[in-house]
Amino acid sequence: MMKVLHIYAGNLFGGVETLLVTLAKERSLCMQMQPYFALCFAGRLTNELRSWNANIQQLGNVRISHPWTVWRARLQLQQLLRREQFDVVICHSCWSQAIFGSVVKANNLPLIFWCHDVPNGQHFLEQWAKRVSPDLVIANSRYTQAAVPKLYPKINCETLYLPVACADIGNDASIRHTVRAELNTSDDAIVIIQASRLEPWKGQRVLLSALAQLRHIPGWVCWLTGGVQRPHEAEYLQELKVQVQQLGIGDRVLFLGQRHDVPRLLAAADIHCQPNTSAEPFGIAFVEALYAALPIVTTAIGGAAEIVDNSCGRLVAPNDINILSEVLGSLIANPSERATLAAGGKSRAEYLCNPVKQLTQLYNLLCEVVEHKVLV
Structure with missing residues (x-):
């Protein structure tokens, strides 16, 4: 049994948090690898991990502007490492690597840096994280991997698409009617x-601007999920609500807020559209939509272009509202086109992110690092 400690902040909820929940939820798929979690902030992530009976250690709230909180959390980690005797430690994000990487190295444990964002090497957290070299970097896409040398030019980096499980939610037709x-x-x-x-x-x-060009077409509705987690997101949400009114589509756009039942919503939808204006490092949302057999429309940049191909979706140029509107209009008007793309979704998701395959690959990568550490 390999004991793996995952270190993360835990105050928000997005792709990294979804991965950590998957590692806890699907741990029976790779019994050789037992995940443990060390978090600084209690919140939705902590609650969801606990719902899957995960092993969690709270390190305490950390504010970089308050150095004593950093020292206190490092002391908590030091005590945890001595008590539990982990085989390997994974820091998720530059924040975790910067604050806790040195503690892991001081205990002579194998240290993995799991890179979820595309680094430029200039941010102060990246500069801080650079001071501690990991034994291996895992990148969530080839796009992310290409930027890793800006952080660690001499460290081996492997791409590992995130494990994403197909939601087990029962009868799709029944869910579709109920959710609607x-x-x-x-x-x-x-x-x-x-x-x-x-x-x-x-x-x-x-997306809203593109849909406004289709307001003359009857019968479509847009659902936007996502809740406010930080102050700037509240401002952005208000801007979006003003935008739909100004565009004359306020009665056709629903703002659903933070949801814990996204698989149900996907099962009740017809098209998934996320037209990123900047590159997505990976994009778990795309994989979840593929499992739900939804045709995907997104921009041909970043990790999204590694997930979506012509078998399951349509790729457009970023910020091209006219082309996006044209593609969405075609899918709205052509159920056969939607069905063809939907048919390729599940197999594409399985090929890229099957949890058994990806967790096994993760285990093999960790074994190589642990064995090398022992030999050295």
């Missing part, structure tokens, strides 16, 4: 959904 009834949406409506965080680069503004 809950949201006052007709069974005949064509639902375009975007399930993502409230970040401008996720392209909500672009």
Whole structure:
């Protein structure tokens, strides 16, 4: 049994948090690897991990502007490492690597840096993280991997697409009707959904502008999920609500807020659209939409271009509202086109992110690092 400690902040909820929940939820798929979690902030991530009976250690809230909180959390980690005798430690994000990497190295444990964002090497957290060299870097896409040398030019880096499980939610037809009834949406409506965080680069503004060009077409509705987690997101949400009114589509766009039932929403939708204006490092939301057999429309940049191909979706240029509107209009009007793309979704998701395959690959990567550490 390999004891693996995952270190992360834990104050928000997005792709990294979804990965950590998957590692806890699906741990029976790779019994040789037992995950443990060390978090600084209690919140949704902590609650979801606990719902899967995960082993969690709270290190305490950390504010870099308050150095004593950093020292206190490092002391908590030091005590945890001595008590539990882990085989390997993984720091998720530059924040975790910068604050805790040196503690792991001081205990002569194998240290993995799991790179979830695309580094430029200039941010102060990246400069701080550079001071501690990991034994291996794992990148969540080839796009991310290409930027890793800006952080660690001499460290081996491997690409590992994130393990994503197909949601087990029962009868799709029944769920489709139930969810639509809950949201006052007709069974005949064509639902375009975007399930993502409230970040401008996720392209909500672009999607709404494209849909405004289709307001003369009857029968479509847009569901936007994503709740406010930080102050700037509240401002952005308000801007989006003003935008839909100005565009004259306020009665056709539903803001659903933070949801814990995204698989149900996907099962009740017809098209998934997330027209990123900046590159996505990976994109778990795309894989979840593929499992739900939704055709995907997104921009041909970043990790999204590694997930979506012509078998399951349509790729457009970033910020091209006219082309995006044209593609969405075609899918709204052509159920056969939607069905063809939907048919390729599940197999594409399985090929890229099957949890058994990806967890096994992770285990093999960790074994190589641990064995090398022992030999050295």
